[in-house]
Amino acid sequence: MNKAVAITGMGIISAIGNDTGENYRSLILGKHGISSPEILKTIHRDLPVGEIKISNETLAQDLNLPKNHSFTRAALLGAFAVSEAITQSKLKIDGGTGFISGTSVGGMDATETYFKEFTEGKAENSRFIRAQHPGFTTEIIAEHFGITGFVSTISTACSSGANAIMLGARMIKAGKLKRVIVGGTDCLTKFTLNGFNSLMILSDEHCKPFDENRNGLNLGEGAAYLVLEAEEELNVKPVLGRISGYGNANDAFHQTASSENGEGAFLAMQKAMKTAGISSEKIDYINAHGTATKNNDSAEAKALKRIFFKNSPDFSSTKAFTGHTLAAAGALEAVYSLLSIQHQEVFANLNFSDPMDSSGFIPVTQLKAKPIDHVLSNSFGFGGNCTSLIFSKNGE
Amino acid sequence: MKNLHTELKESIIEQLNLEDMEPADIGNEEPLFGDGLGLDSIDALELIVLLEKDYGIKLTDPTQGKEIFVSIDRMATYIEENRTK
Amino acid sequence: MENKIYINGIGSISAQPGDVISWEAARLYHENIFPAISPNYKEFIKPMALRRMSQAIKMGITSAKIALNEAEIEIPEAIITGTGEGCKQDTEKFLENLLDQDEKLLTPTSFIQSTHNTIGGQIALNLGCKNYNVTYTQNSVSLETAFLDAQMQFSENPEINSVLVGGVDEISEKITSFRKLDGQLKPDPIKNTDLLKEDSTGTITSEGAHFFALSKEKKQNTYAEFQSVFMKNSIQPEKINDEIEAFLKINKLDLAAVDTVILGINGDNRYDHYYKNPQEKLFKNTTQLAYKHLIGDFDTASGYAVYLAANILKSGEIPEILKLNKLECSVPKTILIYNQYLGRDHSLILLSAV
Numbered sequence: 001m002n003k004a005v006a007i008t009g010m011g012i013i014s015a016i017g018n019d020t021g022e023n024y025r026s027l028i029l030g031k032h033g034i035s036s037p038e039i040l041k042t043i044h045r046d047l048p049v050g051e052i053k054i055s056n057e058t059l060a061q062d063l064n065l066p067k068n069h070s071f072t073r074a075a076l077l078g079a080f081a082v083s084e085a086i087t088q089s090k091l092k093i094d095g096g097t098g099f100i101s102g103t104s105v106g107g108m109d110a111t112e113t114y115f116k117e118f119t120e121g122k123a124e125n126s127r128f129i130r131a132q133h134p135g136f137t138t139e140i141i142a143e144h145f146g147i148t149g150f151v152s153t154i155s156t157a158c159s160s161g162a163n164a165i166m167l168g169a170r171m172i173k174a175g176k177l178k179r180v181i182v183g184g185t186d187c188l189t190k191f192t193l194n195g196f197n198s199l200m201i202l203s204d205e206h207c208k209p210f211d212e213n214r215n216g217l218n219l220g221e222g223a224a225y226l227v228l229e230a231e232e233e234l235n236v237k238p239v240l241g242r243i244s245g246y247g248n249a250n251d252a253f254h255q256t257a258s259s260e261n262g263e264g265a266f267l268a269m270q271k272a273m274k275t276a277g278i279s280s281e282k283i284d285y286i287n288a289h290g291t292a293t294k295n296n297d298s299a300e301a302k303a304l305k306r307i308f309f310k311n312s313p314d315f316s317s318t319k320a321f322t323g324h325t326l327a328a329a330g331a332l333e334a335v336y337s338l339l340s341i342q343h344q345e346v347f348a349n350l351n352f353s354d355p356m357d358s359s360g361f362i363p364v365t366q367l368k369a370k371p372i373d374h375v376l377s378n379s380f381g382f383g384g385n386c387t388s389l390i391f392s393k394n395g396e
Numbered sequence: 397m398k399n400l401h402t403e404l405k406e407s408i409i410e411q412l413n414l415e416d417m418e419p420a421d422i423g424n425e426e427p428l429f430g431d432g433l434g435l436d437s438i439d440a441l442e443l444i445v446l447l448e449k450d451y452g453i454k455l456t457d458p459t460q461g462k463e464i465f466v467s468i469d470r471m472a473t474y475i476e477e478n479r480t481k
Numbered sequence: 482m483e484n485k486i487y488i489n490g491i492g493s494i495s496a497q498p499g500d501v502i503s504w505e506a507a508r509l510y511h512e513n514i515f516p517a518i519s520p521n522y523k524e525f526i527k528p529m530a531l532r533r534m535s536q537a538i539k540m541g542i543t544s545a546k547i548a549l550n551e552a553e554i555e556i557p558e559a560i561i562t563g564t565g566e567g568c569k570q571d572t573e574k575f576l577e578n579l580l581d582q583d584e585k586l587l588t589p590t591s592f593i594q595s596t597h598n599t600i601g602g603q604i605a606l607n608l609g610c611k612n613y614n615v616t617y618t619q620n621s622v623s624l625e626t627a628f629l630d631a632q633m634q635f636s637e638n639p640e641i642n643s644v645l646v647g648g649v650d651e652i653s654e655k656i657t658s659f660r661k662l663d664g665q666l667k668p669d670p671i672k673n674t675d676l677l678k679e680d681s682t683g684t685i686t687s688e689g690a691h692f693f694a695l696s697k698e699k700k701q702n703t704y705a706e707f708q709s710v711f712m713k714n715s716i717q718p719e720k721i722n723d724e725i726e727a728f729l730k731i732n733k734l735d736l737a738a739v740d741t742v743i744l745g746i747n748g749d750n751r752y753d754h755y756y757k758n759p760q761e762k763l764f765k766n767t768t769q770l771a772y773k774h775l776i777g778d779f780d781t782a783s784g785y786a787v788y789l790a791a792n793i794l795k796s797g798e799i800p801e802i803l804k805l806n807k808l809e810c811s812v813p814k815t816i817l818i819y820n821q822y823l824g825r826d827h828s829l830i831l832l833s834a835v
Contacts, residue, residue, distance in 0.1 A: 043584045104596060112580070115576055115577075115580060115655075118662060119655055122662075126659075126664075129660065129663045130665075132566075132656065133566050133567070133780075134567075134618045135565065135618055135619040135620035135623070135780075135826070139620070139714065139825065139826075142714060147714070148713065148715045148716075149714060150712065150714070151619065152617055152619040152622065152626045153619045154616065154617060154618070155567065155596070155597035155598055155616050155617075156615055157596045163615055167615075167630065170637065174637070190579060191572075191576060191579065191592075194575075194587050195593075198441065198445070198587040198589040198592055199441060199589045200444070200457075248613045248614065248615065249611055249612065249613065249614070250605040250611050250613075251611070252605045252606050252608070252611050253606070254437070254606075255438065255594070255603070256593050263611065264611065381598070382593065382599075382602065383598040383599055383601065383602025383616075384602050384606065384614070385602065385614055385615075412532070413532040414532060415528075415532055416528060438590055438593060441590075442590060445586055445588045448586060
C-alpha cells in the first residue's frame with residue numbers, strides 16, 4: 001500500500017492571525033476574526049467579513065517588494081503564508097520543487113480597481129491586466145520564491161485549495177515531484193462580496209454553522225500552504241502529519257446549490273476513506289465545510305449521516321472564526337486539521353445554539369481535548385465540486 | 397398604460413433570456429416554476445431584483461419568492477398590493 | 482507496466498472550419514481579435530439551459546459531447562478542464578454592472594457563471610456525471626495540466642477506462658481588448674495568415690474549445706496514442722533544447738524518432754526566439770508545423786495543436802498550410818508539440834500513431 005504523504009511545513013494568514021501560532025491561539029481561546037469591512041472599500045459595511053486588518057502596503061513591505069510590484073492582494077497574502085511554510089520545513093527549492101495553488105478570483109481586486117481605466121484605454125497600470133487570471137497570482141508567488149519548475153493553479157471555486165492539496169499529494173505519490181508547496185489564497189473583493197450578496201446567502205450577523213437558525217455565510221480572506229515532501233527527501237525532518245486520503249466528486253445537481261441528500265459530499269468522503277484505507281469509525285474529528293448557509297449545512301449533515309449513521313464523530317466548522325475564505329478555505333482548514341492532530345484538540349464551532357431539525361446533529365461547541373489520529377476535512381464549491389481530505393498523525 | 401400582466405411577461409422574457417418566447421406564450425395562470433414555464437431557483441433570484449428595480453418592493457428572504465412567483469396573476473396581484481413605484 | 486492511453490474522440494471548435502485535412506483554403510480574418518465558428522448549439526444543449534450560457538460554456542459542453550459521442554462514452558470516469566481565462570464574458574458583465582450600479586441591484590446569474598469551474602461543472606451537470614472533476618487555470622499550461630492529471634488518473638486507478646480532458650477559452654468585448662494595452666496583441670490589425678511572417682510585438686487572438694475522450698482501449702477509429710506531457714514554468718531560451726532532450730529521454734525516444742514537430746509560434750518577435758533553438762538545431766531535419774496563424778493565440782490554443790496532431794497521425798497527411806519548412810515526412814509516426822506564452826508556461830506534448 002502507498003504510504004501517506006508527509007507534510008513538513010505549514011503557513012497561514014487569516015482574520016484570526018498572521019501565522020500558525022496566532023491562528024492556534026485564536027482557535028483555543030474562541031477568538032473570532034469577524035468584523036465590518038474596512039480595508040475593502042464597499043458600500044456593504046453592514047455585511048460582516050473575516051478581513052485581515054493589514055494593508056497591501058504593509059504586506060508588500062514585509063515581503064520586501066519593490067515599489068512598482070504587481071502583486072495583487074491574493075498574491076501578497078499567498079506569498080506571506082508560503083514564506084512561513086518554507087521557513088518551517090527548511091525547504092530546498094530546485095527543479096524538483098513544485099507549486100500548486102488554488103484561487104477562485106485571483107487578482108480580481110486589481111481588476112475591479114483598474115477596469116474603468118483599462119476601458120478608457122489608459123495603460124498606466126497595464127501590468128495588472130493579466131492579474132485577473134488566476135495563473136498570474138500563482139506565477140508571481142512562484143517567481144518570488146524562485147520556483148521555476150511545475151507551477152499550476154486550480155480553480156474549482158470553494159474547493160480549489162483542497163484540490164490543490166490533493167493534486168500535490170498525488171504527484172508526490174506518483175514520483176512526479178520531490179517537494180511541492182500546496183494550498184490556496186483568496187482576498188476579499190467587491191466582486192465576490194456582491195456576488196454572494198446577489199445570491200442572498202450572506203448573513204448580516206456572525207454566521208452560525210449547523211444552527212437551525214443559520215441565515216447565511218460571512219465572507220473571509222486568507223491564504224494557507226503546506227509543504228509536502230517525498231519519503232526519500234525527509235531525512236530527519238520532523239513530519240507534522242500526513243495526507244492519507246483524498247476524494248473528489250461532483251454533485252451534478254445544480255450550478256450553486258447542493259443536492260438535498262448531499263450526494264457529491266457523500267461520494268467525496270467515501271472516496272477519501274477508501275484512498276486512506278480506513279473505515280468511518282477511525283475518523284476522530286471532522287472539520288466540516290459548514291458555511292452556515294441553509295442549503296450547505298443541511299446537505300452536508302445529510303451526507304455525514306449517510307456515512308456515519310447516527311454516530312457522527314466530533315465535528316465543527318471553523319468558518320465562524322475566519323469567514324468563508326473561498327478557494328483558501330480548504331487550505332486554511334488543512335492547517336487547522338494539522339493543529340488539531342498536533343495538539344490533540346477539537347476546535348469549537350462558534351455561535352451555535354439550536355440543532356438543525358433535519359439532522360439533530362450537534363457540533364463541538366467548546367474546545368475539546370481527546371486522542372486524535374485522523375481528521376476529515378470537507379470543502380465543497382459551486383459547480384458541484386466536492387473534495388474531502390484526510391489528515392493523519394505521523395506513524396498512524 | 398400597458399397592462400401590468402404584459403409588462404411583467406415582457407420583463408421576464410428579457411431578464412431571463414427566454415429568447416424564443418413571446419408574451420402571448422405565457423399564460424396568466426401558468427405556473428412559472430416546475431412543470432409550467434420551467435424556471436429555477438436562479439431565476440427566482442433574478443425576479444427578486446426585478447421586483448425591487450421596477451416596483452420598489454424589497455424582499456429580504458429568498459423563500460418569500462416562492463409564494464409570489466407562482467404565476468403572472470399572483471405576481472401582478474402582489475405587485476399591485478405592495479408597489480412603491 | 483504503464484497503460485497506454487488513446488485519443489478516441491475529439492470535439493473541436495475554433496475560428497477554422499472543422500474538416501482540417503481536406504482544407505482548400507483557410508478562413509481569413511483581418512482583425513487581431515476574432516470569434517470562433519459556432520456550431521448549432523441547440524443540437525447539443527436544451528433551450529432552457531442554453532439561454533443563460535456564455536460562449537465558453539456553450540463551446541465547452543458542445544465539444545465535450547462531440548468527443549464523447551465519437552468515442553462512444555456515456556459517462557467518463559473523470560472530467561478535467563483547462564481554461565486560462567475562464568468565463569470572461571460573465572465576469573465582465575457582473576463586474577461592469579457592479580461598477581456602473583455602485584454595488585446595487587445586482588442579479589446573480591453572471592456571477593454564478595463567472596467562476597472558472599463553470600464549464601467543467603456544467604459538463605458534469607449536463608451529463609449527470611458525479612465522478613472526479615477539476616479545473617486548471619494556469620495560463621498557457623491549463624490544458625496541459627489537465628492532460629497530466631488525466632494521465633495520473635489512468636495510472637493510479639486500474640478501474641479507470643475513460644477520461645474527458647479539454648481546454649476552453651472565450652473572447653469578451655472588453656477584457657480581451659485590454660490585451661492591446663499591455664502589448665499582448667499586435668498594435669495594428671493584420672491578416673491572420675500573415676502572422677508567421679510578422680516582425681512585430683504581440684500576437685492575434687481568438688477563442689475555442691477542444692475536448693478529448695481518452696481511453697485505455699484502442700478502437701477502430703482511434704486517432705492516436707497520447708504518450709506524455711511535460712510543463713515547466715520558466716526556462717532560459719538557451720536551455721530549451723536540453724529540456725526537450727530530457728523529455729524525450731524520459732519517454733525513451735531518440736530525437737530522430739520525432740518526425741514532426743508542431744510549434745506554438747505566434748508572431749511575437751519578443752518571444753518567438755524560444756522556438757528558434759529547437760528549429761535550427763534539434764529539429765533541423767524534421768518537418769516543422771505551426772498553427773496559430775489559423776486560430777490565433779489563446780491560453781488553450783494548444784488544444785488545436787493536439788487536434789491537428791491526432792488528425793495527422795490518423796490520416797497520415799499533413800495540410801500544406803501548416804508547414805514551416807519544405808521537409809517531407811512520408812508517414813508521420815511521432816509528433817511533438819511545443820508551446821509557451823510570453824516566455825512562460827512552457828509545455829511539451831508527445832503523441833504517436835497507433
